[in-house]
Amino acid sequence: MNVRRRLISGTAVAAVTALGLGTLSACSSDSAAAANTDKFDVVASFYPMAFLAEQIGGDHVNVTSLTEPGQEPHDLEISAKQTAALQESDAVLYLKDLQPSVDDAVAQSEIKTKIDAASLTTLEKHGNEVGGHAAEHDDHENEELSGLDPHIWLDPVRYSQVAEGVGKAFEKADPDHAADYKANTTALVKKLGALNTQFKDGLANTRTKVFVTTHAAFGYLAERYGLTEEAINGLDPESEPSAARVKELEKMAKADGVTTVFYETLVSDKTAKTIASDANLKTDVLDPIEGITKKSRGTDYFSVQEANLKALKTALGTK
Secondary structure, X not given: OOOOOOOOOOOOOOOOOOOOOOOXXXXXXXXXXXXXXXXXEEEEOOHHHHHHHHHHHHHHEEEEEOXXXXXXXXXXXXXXXXXXXXXXXXXXXXXXXXXXXXXXXXXXXXXXXXXXXXXXXXXXXOOOOHHHOOOOOOOOOOOXXXXXXXXXXXXXXXXXXXXXXXXXXXXXXOHHHHHHHHHHHHHHHHHHHHHHHHHHHHOOOEOOOEEEEOOOOOHHHHHHOOOEXXXXXXXXXXXXXXXXXXXXXXXXXXXXXXXXXXXXXXXXXXXXXXXXXXHOOXXXXXXXXXXXXOOOOOOOHHHHHHHHHHHHHHHHOEO
């Protein structure tokens, strides 16, 4: 599978809109609010982790996110206020090797329940970008922290595995509400299973299996559903692609029946539109779901994933 790993770009937001599984507690973006409530206080590193905590914890948890709306998750530098709140919390849910400052803060903290999502599923390395210019265009210092693709939440199956692990950790840490955590986890896993079926059925018979994106976040998703992600990697959103790169893309697009260059909702679409124009292709949004804002095509993880599926089906062409 020709997929290319890239660490999360600067599109992440951490505001949680938790829908589906009953009435959920509010997720505060002020991480100082995480400490010393009468609920099970969970600090989450960024949106995909906060969403899991809200869905599984329900009314029993108070979830806060370390990553504020609009922040780049991997560039996050935790404040003294956030560090103090982290120390006061009952649990932390994070994705190791994605945010170095979070890893450091968690390692130094005395929180009893430390939940690393990366340990709850399998991570892989993912392949090449368009044209094979992997390293020479790369200016992201944190990209090769572990050499593994961190975007596990975009694969409903892996995200479900993480959810099951989080549920068990909540049950152990807060046994008084274990039955509710178990029930909520079961309901969430069922919803993720249904989403997996939607993707599997929706992408089973497409005219082409290749899609082009400016952010190589979709390696696990591509692998899960038999697709090939071609990532225009290493290009700053504001930079102009070289003529050679565009020519390579045009050749690949023609050979593989590619119709669309995908970009993200929350970053400049300049690169995507430049390449698409030169290669006579369309542009559309494929959301890495690093956060939810007013620009998102949906209100939570599930609705944005459904929008992603719709965009992929349109771009790939259903038979």
